[in-house]
Amino acid sequence: MRASTLLVLAGLLSSPAYASCPPEGTDATSLRLLPAQRFVVPDDVRATLVERLPACLSDPDPSLRDGVAYEGLSAWLRAGLLDEAQRRTLRDRLYAMLEQDTADGVGPPFAALVLSEVARTDRIAPWMSPDERDAMVRRAAAYLSSVRDYRGFDAKEGWRHGVAHGADWGLQLVLNERVDRVQVETLLQAVAAQVVPESAHAYVFGEPGRLARPVLYAAKRGLLDEAAWIRWFDALPPRLGDAKQAYADTVWLARRHDLMAFLMSVHLEADQSEDPNIRALKPIVVQALKAVP
Numbered sequence: 001m002r003a004s005t006l007l008v009l010a011g012l013l014s015s016p017a018y019a020s021c022p023p024e025g026t027d028a029t030s031l032r033l034l035p036a037q038r039f040v041v042p043d044d045v046r047a048t049l050v051e052r053l054p055a056c057l058s059d060p061d062p063s064l065r066d067g068v069a070y071e072g073l074s075a076w077l078r079a080g081l082l083d084e085a086q087r088r089t090l091r092d093r094l095y096a097m098l099e100q101d102t103a104d105g106v107g108p109p110f111a112a113l114v115l116s117e118v119a120r121t122d123r124i125a126p127w128m129s130p131d132e133r134d135a136m137v138r139r140a141a142a143y144l145s146s147v148r149d150y151r152g153f154d155a156k157e158g159w160r161h162g163v164a165h166g167a168d169w170g171l172q173l174v175l176n177e178r179v180d181r182v183q184v185e186t187l188l189q190a191v192a193a194q195v196v197p198e199s200a201h202a203y204v205f206g207e208p209g210r211l212a213r214p215v216l217y218a219a220k221r222g223l224l225d226e227a228a229w230i231r232w233f234d235a236l237p238p239r240l241g242d243a244k245q246a247y248a249d250t251v252w253l254a255r256r257h258d259l260m261a262f263l264m265s266v267h268l269e270a271d272q273s274e275d276p277n278i279r280a281l282k283p284i285v286v287q288a289l290k291a292v293p
Helices: 003-014 028-032 043-058 062-078 084-097 107-124 130-146 162-174 181-195 207-221 226-234 250-272 281-290
Strands: none
Touching (some): 043 062, 062 107, 107 130, 162 181, 181 226, 181 250, 207 250, 207 281, 226 281, 250 281
């Protein structure tokens, strides 16, 4: 590790403040060196950064928000370097960040993205209690359903991508064998809410494909029978709204664009998959496609 980085991070350890980004005791330049070092730092420095880097998930600078805070927290979670107490503390702080209401709108989507990594750790090696896991399912579903900021990528401001990040969080929970059918259906209801959003927003940043992933892996688990899947897909076309507005209203057209993109994403995967449960979605999706004007 570069001597300059060690010197700044040593200052970080002695600083009590952690609610700002860059955290007091460090600076943006030293934080930007961490990715080049693959986030390899002494244990005490990492423990301090885990407490303080979440503040950078709300930073307007994408190099700190995405390139340092998200990448660093993700790397440590995936490497198993955070103990249970650290994961729980991080999770609860991220829950609080979901409630942020700021004009730039960057904090909640990145909190959700890191929460997908926290959920992944519980999927790989369970550590949450059933009540904690159920609470996370409900929070993930509530977050995904509530997204109304549909900004994706901006060349200067970087990513927000709330729908896609919420879908990623839902995916990790759907994949968890300890998440039961009722909980999976809760997550699928949230997905349906964003497959055809009420606003006139037309997705252009790959959101339909990301929303398809939790659906596909829910099917792979085989928790829902054919009748349940038919009900779920049949409920999507009516979300387009008044049929009299077909092809004569921009809101209706945007909704149709989103629905078709989602259904085609699922259809492609079902057509190509070798998993019988996923392949079983194909005729159901075809039926839904035929129901779209």
